[in-house]
Every structure is written in structure tokens, then in C-alpha cells.
Amino acid sequence: MRKSFKLENLDCAHCASMMEEGINKLPGVNKASISFMTSKLMIDADVANADELAPILDAAQEVCTSYEKDCRIVR
């Protein structure tokens, strides 16, 4: 399933590309991409519905926070 989310307080472009790399390495994620200009995160994951996506999003949130403490995935 492929879904995109808005990222709040994404301020650093280099961090965005590091986050993208980090989220891509998470288990279950087929492809993740972050667009710094639109502040959007697109996740394509091996899950059937939004409930199963939630743990992946939690992990992704952790990756984001580790680079920018205020950055939040809006779900």
C-alpha cells in the first residue's frame, strides 16, 4: 500500500535525504521518498491497510525525530 503524509517542521534539506535513506532501510518498506519542497513523505509498504502501516509509521517517526527533533509525520 502506498500512502503519502505531510511532514511538519521539516527544515533541513540534507536531513530530509538522510531521513529518506533511513526510512527506506526500515523492514516492510518497499520505497519511501521525501520531498523537501512539498514537505511530503511517500511510503510504499508491504501492508494491506492503515492499521498495519501504523508500526512502520512509528518507526519512520523515530527516524525523523533522530534527525530533526521537531519534525512530525502528520497522520
Add this chain to the structure above:
Amino acid sequence: MSPKQKRLLTRVIIAFVLFIAIEVVSSVGVLHNLFGDPGAIYAEFVLFLIPYLIAGYDVIGGALRGLAHGHALDEDFLMTVATFGAFALVFFPDTDPHMAEGAAVMLFFQVGELFQSYAVGKSRQSIADMMDIAPEFANVMVEGKLEQVDPFELAPDDELIVMPGERIPLDGTIVDGDSQIDTAALTGESVPRMAKPGDEVISGCVNLTGKLVVRASKAYEDSTVSRILELVENAAEKKARTENFITRFARVYTPVVVGVAALLAIVPPLLLGGQWSDWILRGLTFLVVSCPCALVISVPLSFFGGIGGASRLGILVKGSNYLETLASTETVVFDKTGTLTDGTFAVTEIRPTAGMSPDDLIAVAALAEAYSTHPIAASVRAAFGRDIDHDRIDRVEEISGRGVEAVIDGKQVFVGNDKLMADHGIAFDAPDAVGTVLHVAVDGRYAGYIIIADTIKPTAVEAITALRDAGVRKTVMLTGDRTDVARAVAEKLGIGEVRAELLPQNKVEEVERLLHATEEQTRGKGKLAFVGDGINDAPVLTRADIGIAMGAMGSDAAIEAADVVLMDDDPRSIARAIGVARKTMAIVWQNIVFALGIKFAVLILAAFGIANMWMAVFADVGVAVIAILNAMRAMNVKK
């Protein structure tokens, strides 16, 4: 400014005021009088820490957090090490103190960050404004009352009401009402369109003058506006070669610069007996320049700006990679019908013999063709433009493969081709014109001829000239049409090469041959663009380096198949698209050369001990801000 930016601004101002105060106090010698000789330096050290921490406590926090998560070489960390280092130089009594520099570097770093975040916010905002074509609500009649609903909730065949000034929420057909429609947001065309019952309307356009009742033909997510938004947003995912290069470069650049900084600080003092403080300072200066942020932000921003700017002209580019390819277009191949010509038949010439007016000639022809369903007859009637007075027509007979014979106003009239004239022994002119010639004879005497042809779009000549001016070396026209017709069109437009009488599969072969030729002539640098109307030419659109579909407003097939979609059917948009692409690439390269140039220059100067930390801060944040401002130019497009 966001609250976060305002807080940072306040901190920077307070820190700056304190910094100046401390600088003044220490330079007039107050500290010296109070604390004596070495004491004054330490007092200064403590005092400068105050503005330093006010300005930079979050940077230090970020550095610690980064360290805890194991990604050490982030900007915060590098900046913290550099400034800590500057402060620590106080412990080397053989050198001048550098506390002021340490505090100032942090201060300017934050000023730069503030600028950067402001510029990014601004460009994000202008991108958001550009994308602001999504309708927020739809009006529907519920039990006789007008209600606003989310356009998502509507389904095809629902009827909705669009008031003047509102955006049309879903694609549909007008059931009732006349109005003018502003399509500028989608096509870039500033002249409004007239719309009447039966006309199709496209979501995202603005209804200007009258109330409209529209029957939806598509659900919201399939409507033009959502498809366009999706397309432009996803465009950022298809990264250009230049963007990928920058990402790879950034990955290598920072570790290398940091490595060199470490070597610079340690090796010369150890091996060559240099002064520790001097070489450590040079190493610290390196650290300040080691963030590639100027490029990492400005390059994608330029592409995004270019794509966004193009979309305002009604040109949708599906990815940064296509914008990049478009910029190196050397050959443009056109499909004739629907791109350079309208694809509809129209009267292009009315040439009566002496004693007859063009109006009379077309009137006679229109009356004779009044009952014919042939497209040529239809175009004659369209050129006549008035209602047919059927009382004037007495008898009409179609002669297959020849034309028609009729009695009009009591006179015998023949309207048809050469054969019809020859059959009745009427001498006729044989014009050297392109298209279908329709001769008219009245009472056995030749009255003149009318020429019907596929009309060339009025802007096509200008479009080809504009392409040549934009640096396109070769223009080619492919068509299934007759050779003489194709030749004539090409000559009129100034197109270099023509391939006529092609079957659809031949077009792919032709494009492949041309691709090969372009690659050979330009040593692989030049690219080939194919322009079609998206109908029946999907294979060719895909085969070309870049496929451009024209007149795509409302055509799903075209939006799907092409890499670049022109919403209007004005061929001049092709040159405009190439123009936007070239400008974007120019900005991208300016930024790359400028940012790297300054950074390398400062690195070299720093290695030789010429550049100080002030210059390094400029090379880092100053360059980033300038690059961002430059990148924002990509968004400014003009017709």
C-alpha cells in the same frame, strides 16, 4: 514568519546586542582593569559564552542528539565542534583568543539558518499557491436548498451548481446556464472561454460570470484537477541526473572535508612542527564549510520551481528528469494533425470568377451542399455561416465520386470535383493549391472554386520559429497524409524534414531512425522530442526521448502517455516548455558552480591560513541563502 522562526529571530537579536556590548567592553579595557592580565581573557571567555549559548543552544542540543543516534556528521555537530574549538583555543596561550569568533560564527550560522528557513518557507508558499487549483467544496441541491459538500462525496451523474467566482469542482457537462470560464490555472490562457449548455467543463477552472448547473462526468479523484495535482506532486520523485549527482556528491563531500580538517589540524604540527593553535584553527575553519546544504536545497528547489512555473503556463512536466531532458532537445518531431493543424476541415480559399462575389459563390455552394453529410459539405456550410434558406433549393442530386447537381433560385448548379466539370464540358481552373478543390458552375458557366483543407493553426509558424530561436536544430513532420499536402504545410511552417503517407507503425520506425541520427550528430548529448495529440500515438510518445502531448485538457489518454503534457493546443507552448527547462538547468548549474567554487576557494584559502572563520561562515550559510534566492527565479515564468 512562523513562531519557530520568530523565536530564533529574538534569540539572534538578543545574542547580537550582547555580543556587541561585550566586544565594546573588552576593547575599551574595562575587563583588563577589573581582572588583570590573564584574568581578563578568562572573563571575556565567560562573557562570550553567554551570547554563544543564547544563539546556539539548540544547535548544541541537536549535535548531542545526532551523536546519540549515531549520525555524527550532521550540520549541528560540525558547527558545534568548530565553535567549541574556537573557544578552546583560549587554552593555547601562544595565540590570540578566538572566543569572539566562536560566538560570532554561531551567531551568523543562526542568522543564515533563519534566512534559509525563511527563503524555504517562501518558496514552499509560492509552490503551494501555484498548486492552489483544488476546489474546496461543491454546491448541490438538497431538497430545494443549496448545500456545500466535499467534492470527494460526489459521484458521476450528480448535478452540481457552480456560482460565479467559484471553481468548478468536478469534470462534467453543462446542463443549464451560460458563462465565461477562466481556464488560466490549467492552461495559462488568459482569455476566458464561453461555455453553454452541452459544453464540457474541466475541474479547476473558475466560473466567471453566470450560474452553471453541471452534471459530473467523473468522480473527484479522476477529475482533471486531482490528476494534475497528483502528477505535479509526484514529479519530485522522478529525480534528475543532476539531483542524483548532488545527493551522491553530498554523501562524499562532508566526510572528505571533515577528514581533511582532522589531518590539517594534526599532521602539520606533529610532523612539521607547526603551531598547534594555528593548524587547529585551520581545521576548524574547514568544518564550517563542510555542509553541502546550499546544493542539497537549491538544486531540487530549482527543479521544483521550474516544474511549478511551467504548470502555470499550462505545461505539465512529469518529473525533474524530463525537465532536464527537455533542456537538451535538439530535434523536435511533430505529428501533423492535431498539433500543427487543427485536424478539422475548413474553407481556406474562395476564388470566384469575374462577375461573382466570394459571398455569392460560397452561398451557392452551401445551398447545393445543404443536405450532404460529407465533412467537406459541412465545412462549406460552416464557411457560409448563415441559416440555409431551403426555399431557394429546388432539386438536389448527389453524384457519387463527383459532387452534387442542384437547382438553386431556378438556376442549374454543379458543385464538385474536376471530373464533374469535365463530365458536363465546363472549362475550369486548376489551382496549384493544397487541399480539396470544389468547383462551382452556375447555368453551365464556371463560377469559381473553393478550397477546403486541414487548417494550419494560426500560431504554428510562430511556434516553429520560436523553436529554432530556442536552439532546436532540426524539426521534422510526420503524417499519414498525402505527400503534396504534407510538403505544402511543412513549407509554409518552415519545417525542415517531412515524412508523409506513414502508417502508425511507420511513425515509430521513423522516430527510431531520427533518434539514432540525433544521437550520432550530437554525440549523445542532444535529445529528441516527439509532439503528438495523444490520440493513437502513445507508442511514439513512449519511444521518443521525451513525449509531448498537446491539447490534453480533459484527455486522459494523453496525460497518461506523455512525459510533458501541454494543456492547451497552442504549439508555441513547446518552445516555452523548452525555454523553462533551459532556464532551470542554467540556474541549477549556476548554483552548483557558484556554491562549489566559493566553498573550494575558501577551503584552499583556509588550508593556507588566509581565510578566517568569518569567510567560512559566509561560504556556508551565505552561499546557501544566495543559492536559494537564485533557485527561486526558476519559478518566475513569462509567456
